[in-house]
Amino acid sequence: MKHAAKLVLPLLIAASGSALAEESLAPHVHGEALLQVVLDNQELVINLNSPAYNLLGFEHAPQTDEEQALVENLDTNMRDPQFWLELPADANCSLSRVSLGQHVETTKQGEAHDHDHDHEHEHEHEHEHEDNDQVLSEHRDLAYEYHFLCADPDQFDQAQVKLFTHFPALTSLHAEVIGASQSLQELNAGNTLLKMP
Numbered sequence: 001m002k003h004a005a006k007l008v009l010p011l012l013i014a015a016s017g018s019a020l021a022e023e024s025l026a027p028h029v030h031g032e033a034l035l036q037v038v039l040d041n042q043e044l045v046i047n048l049n050s051p052a053y054n055l056l057g058f059e060h061a062p063q064t065d066e067e068q069a070l071v072e073n074l075d076t077n078m079r080d081p082q083f084w085l086e087l088p089a090d091a092n093c094s095l096s097r098v099s100l101g102q103h104v105e106t107t108k109q110g111e112a113h114d115h116d117h118d119h120e121h122e123h124e125h126e127h128e129h130e131d132n133d134q135v136l137s138e139h140r141d142l143a144y145e146y147h148f149l150c151a152d153p154d155q156f157d158q159a160q161v162k163l164f165t166h167f168p169a170l171t172s173l174h175a176e177v178i179g180a181s182q183s184l185q186e187l188n189a190g191n192t193l194l195k196m197p
């Protein structure tokens, strides 16, 4: 299942003016997620964007107590970046801000979309123009943004990503890393070490 829900990316990435940022729009592909790491002097900004499917197993708004509990548990866990990310202690990075966001993409019969983003579709829907509000598909991306201040940024040479042990549905993490230079890295359950370029 491939449905391209393009995310609006944080200004910091766009403001970096890098060619990398041009490719930063994250396609919504179940099993895949995007990680962006920017270290600028002492300021470290980390963005994680993932289809909710990878983290929750579903993408609709929670409908049962069990689903609601899963969402709240995920929020609680993800507010603490140490849940999924191990920064080098020597870098002395302290968390200054966390923000959680989401982007919902709904496709209804006879109605293209509920808003104006660009879309790519693997298959075309028939435009039947019926008065029918049945939701054909709903996709949800979850976004997490963390700001750190690192007292010794020179010591930030790598980081361990622990997402794959917590979220088995996540199989591939595309990482865009900007430090002294920049690199694209592919992480997975067998390769969880993010290296600063």
Ligand SMILES: [Zn+2]
Pocket (backbone or CB within 6 Å): 003, 028, 030, 051, 053, 059, 138, 139, 140
């Ligand atoms: Zn989806």
